[in-house]
Amino acid sequence: MASSSGNELSKGQGAEAGETERWASLVGGGAMVLMGLSQRSLRGVLMALAGGGLVYQGVTKQSTIQQAQEAIGINKSIKVEKTVTINKPADELYRFWHDFENLPRFMKHLKSVTVQNDKRSHWIANAPLDSSVEWDADILEDRENEFISWASVEGADVENSGFIRFKKAPGDRGTEVKVVLEYSPPGGALAAAFAKLFGEEPEQQIGDDLRRFKMLMEAGEIATTEGQPKGG
Amino acid sequence: MKAVCWHGANDVRVETVPDPKIINPRDAIVKITSTAICGSDLHIYGGYIPTVQSGDIIGHEFMGEVVDVGNAVSNLKIGDRVVVPSMIGCGNCHYCQRDMWSLCDNSNQNGWMEEKLFGSITSAIYGYSHTFGGYAGGQAEYVRVPFADVGVVKVPKDIPDEKLLFISDAIPTGYMGAELCDIKPGDTVAVWGCGAVGQFAMISAYMMGAEKVIGIDRFPERLEMAKNFAKAEIINYEEVDAGEALKEMTGGRGPDACIDAVGLEAHGVGFEDFYDQTKQKLRLETDRPHVLRQMMLACRKGGTLSIMGVYGGFVDKIPFGAAFNKGLTFRMGQMHGQKYMHKLLELVLDGKLDPSVVVSHQLPLEQAPHGYHIFQQKEDNCIKVVLKP
Numbered sequence A: 001m002a003s004s005s006g007n008e009l010s011k012g013q014g015a016e017a018g019e020t021e022r023w024a025s026l027v028g029g030g031a032m033v034l035m036g037l038s039q040r041s042l043r044g045v046l047m048a049l050a051g052g053g054l055v056y057q058g059v060t061k062q063s064t065i066q067q068a069q070e071a072i073g074i075n076k077s078i079k080v081e082k083t084v085t086i087n088k089p090a091d092e093l094y095r096f097w098h099d100f101e102n103l104p105r106f107m108k109h110l111k112s113v114t115v116q117n118d119k120r121s122h123w124i125a126n127a128p129l130d131s132s133v134e135w136d137a138d139i140l141e142d143r144e145n146e147f148i149s150w151a152s153v154e155g156a157d158v159e160n161s162g163f164i165r166f167k168k169a170p171g172d173r174g175t176e177v178k179v180v181l182e183y184s185p186p187g188g189a190l191a192a193a194f195a196k197l198f199g200e201e202p203e204q205q206i207g208d209d210l211r212r213f214k215m216l217m218e219a220g221e222i223a224t225t226e227g228q229p230k231g232g
Numbered sequence B: 001m002k003a004v005c006w007h008g009a010n011d012v013r014v015e016t017v018p019d020p021k022i023i024n025p026r027d028a029i030v031k032i033t034s035t036a037i038c039g040s041d042l043h044i045y046g047g048y049i050p051t052v053q054s055g056d057i058i059g060h061e062f063m064g065e066v067v068d069v070g071n072a073v074s075n076l077k078i079g080d081r082v083v084v085p086s087m088i089g090c091g092n093c094h095y096c097q098r099d100m101w102s103l104c105d106n107s108n109q110n111g112w113m114e115e116k117l118f119g120s121i122t123s124a125i126y127g128y129s130h131t132f133g134g135y136a137g138g139q140a141e142y143v144r145v146p147f148a149d150v151g152v153v154k155v156p157k158d159i160p161d162e163k164l165l166f167i168s169d170a171i172p173t174g175y176m177g178a179e180l181c182d183i184k185p186g187d188t189v190a191v192w193g194c195g196a197v198g199q200f201a202m203i204s205a206y207m208m209g210a211e212k213v214i215g216i217d218r219f220p221e222r223l224e225m226a227k228n229f230a231k232a233e234i235i236n237y238e239e240v241d242a243g244e245a246l247k248e249m250t251g252g253r254g255p256d257a258c259i260d261a262v263g264l265e266a267h268g269v270g271f272e273d274f275y276d277q278t279k280q281k282l283r284l285e286t287d288r289p290h291v292l293r294q295m296m297l298a299c300r301k302g303g304t305l306s307i308m309g310v311y312g313g314f315v316d317k318i319p320f321g322a323a324f325n326k327g328l329t330f331r332m333g334q335m336h337g338q339k340y341m342h343k344l345l346e347l348v349l350d351g352k353l354d355p356s357v358v359v360s361h362q363l364p365l366e367q368a369p370h371g372y373h374i375f376q377q378k379e380d381n382c383i384k385v386v387l388k389p
């Protein structure tokens, strides 16, 4: 299992073209990603990709990094990137994930996801103090057994977007599953609730979610010790 | 039910706790008929293992009778007599499917701790801290067994527990220790530590074709057992320099392979934060890095070190130059019980191995605190304690 933070892009000097390319390769099609980055969000990237037919902007390496920093800087939003290898074929994993109503089974913060049509779904996440946050999301791009991207629509409590990519692992190891998510924390009273919602380490939470996804897919159940006896 | 609960250093209590129940579809509930105190339990007992919480039920070597199964378990039924391996494996991940059960991806729900510590997640272990999954252990009247459809081995009813119990942990640990040595006919194998795991490592080394096996310890009763039960030559390291003695016994070459069966996990330090603190706290009866160092110096050039004594954190001042320049091979890891249990059961059923020899004490579960005390202090010639719920 490998993991690295999208925040690396904000480390400035250390960020070389390799990382931009890495980001580009995540969604496949470097030129379009660079275009999307100028829209200053992952959502922009994904929308640009979904829109298709974009032209490469001639940018220097350094200014590309700057664009990336601006677009994916941690100040404005939370970016999480996590990969796990699952000992199952991609089509099986893709099918399970594609039914978004399955997601609350292993994503602890989701209360429910309701699929409304083949594009739109309604998401409810648990928030502290018995409250919840809700949003509608649209699928932006959907490549069978390979890639799904989505983004919240206008007026979401928590603006967010993300994609999942399924790629055959080398040898006999199953499928490499990569998830990239971006959340823009809401302002005002919701901001504090939001911070609690995703904890201090959103990366770890997404990692735990992905591990539960893997357990469910491989072992058919999620390992737990909740409810076992203990002395006092 | 009654269970052995840990409450702090040198403080275990037999308490009444709720009975375990089926939580996941692949669970089974086993009524324990015999459970052992393992050498590595002493380090939980001594308070050296981080992320053990007050009230945790401990114990990872046990057997008993199935009394309930989840709806996804079709190969076990109520009344089956089973031995349960100490490592919990899912049977479905890349590692389990290649018989590397202690490297299971899916059994340790607290994997994030290990990921920070080791860079990867390893399998859960019953009753062995929350870093290793936080599962309730088997020193109790009943235990919940996850992934019961793949882990456990069914055993016949007409053989006493004492001949079967150690198939759970001590025998496969010793057996794997010998297997990792890649023994060739004529080889000499030295085993540090003559407790139960060491005894089974020595016997296994002979079975795999070793010509000479040497057991190293300081307790006369264990050395006696190494001589009589495992047919080993012996070194009491309190009486002679073990390194020198090994050279003398191997024509000046050194053993072809060395097994660390000391099993002191007191350096099994969870997090870097605990490191200095724990190091100061340690007052170990046998300091374990000493064994590692001695093995590296004693082993012949091009030989193999097989490390089964469990290490959890960091070790200091290891003579790496010796290991490098002598071209040593290091092999190690938590044992893959499920890989060996069926084969080991055959050996017992065929009468080729009688593991009950290592049992020095049988006590009722209620006397677990006494059992821990005499095992830790090596009082009353204590080698292995079996608890009877």
Ligand SMILES: [Zn+2]
Binding pocket: B038, B039, B040, B041, B060, B061, B086, B169, B170
């Ligand atoms: Zn053990």
Ligand SMILES: [Zn+2]
Binding pocket: B089, B090, B091, B092, B093, B094, B095, B096, B097, B103, B104, B105, B106, B107
């Ligand atoms: Zn597994």
